[in-house]
Amino acid sequence: MSKEDKQPVSSAQPTGLVALNNRVMIRISGPGTDKFVQGQFTQHVDEVTRDQSLRAAACSPKGRAYCLTRLVRDGNDLLMDLDSPQAETTLSHFRKYLMLFRGTTMEALPSARIFGLVGEAAAIAVAGQGAKALARPGQVLQTHTSHLIRVEDTGEGIPRYEWWQPSEEPNIPSGLPEMSLNSWLASSISAGVPWLTPATQDTYVPQMLNLQHLQGVHFKKGCYTGQEVIARMHFLGQLKKSLFRLSFSNLDDAPTEGTRLLDRGNKVGEIVNAVLTQDRQGEMLAVIRHDAEMDSLSLDGSEDAMIRLEHLPYPVPEREQKTQADT
Numbered sequence: 391m392s393k394e395d396k397q398p399v400s401s402a403q404p405t406g407l408v409a410l411n412n413r414v415m416i417r418i419s420g421p422g423t424d425k426f427v428q429g430q431f432t433q434h435v436d437e438v439t440r441d442q443s444l445r446a447a448a449c450s451p452k453g454r455a456y457c458l459t460r461l462v463r464d465g466n467d468l469l470m471d472l473d474s475p476q477a478e479t480t481l482s483h484f485r486k487y488l489m490l491f492r493g494t495t496m497e498a499l500p501s502a503r504i505f506g507l508v509g510e511a512a513a514i515a516v517a518g519q520g521a522k523a524l525a526r527p528g529q530v531l532q533t534h535t536s537h538l539i540r541v542e543d544t545g546e547g548i549p550r551y552e553w554w555q556p557s558e559e560p561n562i563p564s565g566l567p568e569m570s571l572n573s574w575l576a577s578s579i580s581a582g583v584p585w586l587t588p589a590t591q592d593t594y595v596p597q598m599l600n601l602q603h604l605q606g607v608h609f610k611k612g613c614y615t616g617q618e619v620i621a622r623m624h625f626l627g628q629l630k631k632s633l634f635r636l637s638f639s640n641l642d643d644a645p646t647e648g649t650r651l652l653d654r655g656n657k658v659g660e661i662v663n664a665v666l667t668q669d670r671q672g673e674m675l676a677v678i679r680h681d682a683e684m685d686s687l688s689l690d691g692s693e694d695a696m697i698r699l700e701h702l703p704y705p706v707p708e709r710e711q712k713t714q715a716d717t
Contacts, residue, residue, distance in 0.1 A: 405508055405509030405511050405512050405567060406507075406508055406509070406512060406566060406567035406568060406569040406573075407505055407506070407507050407508075407512055407516070407553075407562065407566050407567070407568060407569065408505065408506045408568065408569040408570065408571055408573060408574045409503060409504075409505055409571075410503075410504040410505060410506050410552075410571070410574065411474070411571065412473060412474050412571060413471045413472065413473060413474060413504050414471065414472050414473075414474050414477040414498050414499075415469055415470075415471055415498070415499045415502035415503075415504060415554065415556060416469065416470045416471065416472060416477075416481070416496060416497065416498055416499070417464070417467055417468075417469055417495075417496070417497055417499055417556065418467060418468045418469075418470065418494070418495070418496045419466070419467040419468075419494070419495055420491065420493045420494030420495055421491070421492075421493050421494060422488075422490075422491025422492070422493065422494035423466070423467060423468055423491075423494055424436075424468070425491065426487065426488060426490075426491045426494055426496075427461065427468055428611070428612065428614065429487070429613070429614050429615070430448050430484065430487060430614060430615055431446040431447065431448050431459075431461070431614060432446050432447045432448075432449065432596055432601070432606060432607045432608065432614065432616075432617075432620065433445070433446035433461060433606065433607070433608050433611075434608040434610075434611040435461070435468070437608070438461045438462070438463050438468065439463055440463050440530065440532065441529065441530050442463075442528050442529065442530060443460055443461060443462045443463070443528055443530050443537070443539045444460070444461055444528055444605045444606070445458070445459070445460050445461075445601065445604050445605050445606035446458075446459055446460070446461050446470075446606055447459070447596040447599075447601055447606060447607070448480075448484070448615070449595075449596065449615055449616030449619075449620065450592055450615070450616060451615060451616060452616065452619060453595045453596075453616040453617075453618070453619025453620045453623070454592045454593060454594060454595060454616070455586065455591075455592075455593075455594055455595070455596050455599065455601075456476075456480065456483070456586070456591045456592045457472065457476070457480050457586070457591075458584070458585060458586050458599070458601070458606075459471055459472060460539070460552070462530070462537050462539065462554055463530075464537070464556055469537075469554065469556055471504060473585060473586060473587070475587070475588060476586070476587075476588065476591065477498065481496065481498065484496055499556055499557075501557075501559075502554075502555060502556045502557070503555045503559075504552060504553070504554050504555070505552065505553040505555070506550070506551075506552060506553075506569075506574040506577075507538075507550065507551040507552070507553055508544075508548060508549075508550055508551075508569065508573075508574070508577055509548060509549060510522065510549045512551070512566060513538060513540075513549070513551045515563040515565075515566050516533070516538065516553055516562070516563060516566070517531055517533045517538045517553075518533075520533075521538060521551070524538065524539075524540035524551070525540070526540060527540055527541055527542050527604075527605060528540065528541075528605050534558075535555070535556065535557050535558050536553060536554060536555045536556070536558075537553070537554040537556075538551055538552075538553050538554075539551060539552045539553075539554065541581070541583070542581040542582065542583055542604065542703065542704075543581060543703060544577050544580040544581050544703070545580040545581065545582070545635065545700065545701055545702070545703045546580065547703070548577070550577055550581065572665055572666075575663070575665050576665045576667050576672070576673060578663075579635065579663055579664075579665060579673045579674065579675050580635070580673060580703075581703060582600060582604075582633065582635055582675065582702045582703055582704060583604060584599050584600075584633060584662050584663055584675050585663060587647045587663075589646070589647040589648040590647050590648065590662055594662075594677055595619060595620060595623055595629075596620060597620070597623055597624065597629050597632065597708070598629070598631055598632055598633065598677050599632075599633050599662070599677065600632055600633040600702075600704075600706060602624070603704050603705070603706060604704075607620065607624075609621060609624050609625075627708075629708045630679060630680055630681075631659065631677055631678055631679045631680060632677065632678070632680065632706055632708060632709060633662065633675055633676070633677055633702075633706075634659075634675070634676055634677075634678045634684075634699065634702070635673065635674075635675055635699075635700045635701065635702050636673065636674050636675075636676055636687070636697055636698065636699060636700055637671065637672070637673050637674075637697075637698045637700050638664070638671060638672055638673070638674060638689070638695055638696065638697055638698075639670060639671035639695070639696045639698075640670060640671075640694045640695050640696050641670055641671070641672075641689075641692060641694075641695050642670060643666070644664040644665050644666050644672050644674070645661045645664045645674060645689060645692070645695075646661070646664075647660075647661055647662060647663065647664070648660050648661060649661045649689060649690060649691070650689075650690035651676055651678060651682075651687055651688070651689060651690070651697070652687070652688045652689070652690055653682045653683050653686055653687060653688075654683075654686055657690075658678055658679045658681075658682035658687070659676050659677050659678030659679060659682065660676060660677060661674055661675075661676050662674075662675045662676055662677055663675045673700065680708075680709050684699045687699075
């Protein structure tokens, strides 16, 4: 991320477009594409269609997510995205399983690009009036060789989209305001959508990241790596911590991933993602125990920081039953 991208951004989330250079597009192709994806990801591959794109996680045998991605149908192939810092390591791990599927490949697309769009006007500018038909997260509009995907709105209800260009240089409309990458990341936090970093890989079961409420977990599909742990947590009601949206102030820099959150000196959670949105203040997502007292949260090592609970734009019903046990 460049120095410019790290600058504070306005919480008003202006309409515009941003190149998501922090992500790499991957193409999976060949006769074993769907079987490979079905065995490695939390999503049911049959529900990823020309008109519907869904989130998914890949997990260790212990059910901990090491990859959060989106699956997009592109003809007979599947596209997915990986966060750049972890992309090569994650691809190497997947290829160990891919060897079982002769003739099937999984390769990064160096010339492909993914753009983030904030506001319906931006979506119309790149895809025409047909963008208005995208009314809910996951819906896809095919635009020649690209895919316009409606993703989760911000906490303030501002529409967001992703524009995937797997094979051609995009013709970006003139006059469309360009946004910083940090601005897009702030909109993702506002929408309650997390991403993984080296500090948070292999740490959380997908439900702890609210992925089941972001079209990311299919609980009735067949066997996949980590399914036993994930299914048991869901069907036995064992989820004791989950993702919360918080704001912070009185800090010069955004807290780093993995920083501990305390309740009266006791650890109750840790930061997953955080960005500055204004001078000395910003927003973050954190996995926190359901039995923590939100009014008394503090940030480990930053005694002057002020922490406040913010609204998530989707319900998390698992929080209704608090318990003293941790997961």
